[in-house]
Amino acid sequence: MPAICRRCRSKPAEVRLPYARMSLCPDCFRRYFEDRIRRTVEEFKMFKSQDTVGVAVSGGKDSAALLHGLRQAFPGLKLVALHVDLGIKKYSEHCLEKVRALTRGLEVELHVFDLKRELGFSIDDFRLTPYRRKICAPCGTIKRHLFDELAREAGVKVLATGHNLDDVVGTMLTTFLAGDWSQLVRLKPVLPPLSPLQTRKVKPLLRSPEWEDLLYAAYSDLPFRDIGCPHAGGTRVRRNQELLEALSRRNPAFRHQTLNNFLRLIPILEKHVDQPPLTTCRRCGYPSSAEVCAYCRRVELVKNTLEKRRQRSKLNPLLRGINRDQANDI
Ligand SMILES: [Zn+2]
């Protein structure tokens, strides 16, 4: 006989939550997921009910679960969805389709930044640069900057991102193992802006395991991408997530405990760790630790690479012509 849901005590349980020693039916699981979002937002005072909250949507399950979960948890809240079209062949078109279907279904206004149209290059173009094997690095830098720009255009002061428990603990562990304390401090659940050009960044899914985002999105019939990014590779964070996965099999609450310990550690570190001194990027005006920020440097790198390629392809037929003439002369 199937187990009965712990909450409603009437429907068959389908979702087992081993860390809470609880099994729920799909409806009660969805309510449990939404309650956790509400509690997380309140615990860290992420935003106020009168704020307009921007939600960074990628087309994936996490941000779909976030947008829908916020709508359910805070029915009166004004939400605006923000998306960056990265121009990755096939993948980005697929993501944009899902994002459009999601926001249409939830009747949420959508703002899209089209990288190729606005800046003249796509993330795929980084294949021509020294980043060819680690495209996630410049892609992350560019996305972070453009979400700030999109949020500003949309008049949004708070930006919610779909980082889940696995992402957050995986990144915390990676920075911890690298001894990168100033970066670890920046992983707090609410990151205040460093300049008026930036938004306050919040992570309402911080306590939601990745697997539950997937279940929630599936049970809620949300459209989300079913293909992977062609550039995603075995990053250090991914490897540490696999390590956490293995540890969680022994102790189902391992990730939750690790998160809570890091959350206690961060305010202590914050008092003792000096953040690198910040100046203003002389190109874009955003806070930066160098004269020109990482975003502007990467944009310049890819644009210069494309320009050199264009010059070469213009010259090539000429050069071939010269070579032919020389051959005729002989
Ligand atoms: Zn139930």
Ligand SMILES: [Zn+2]
């Ligand atoms: Zn800059």
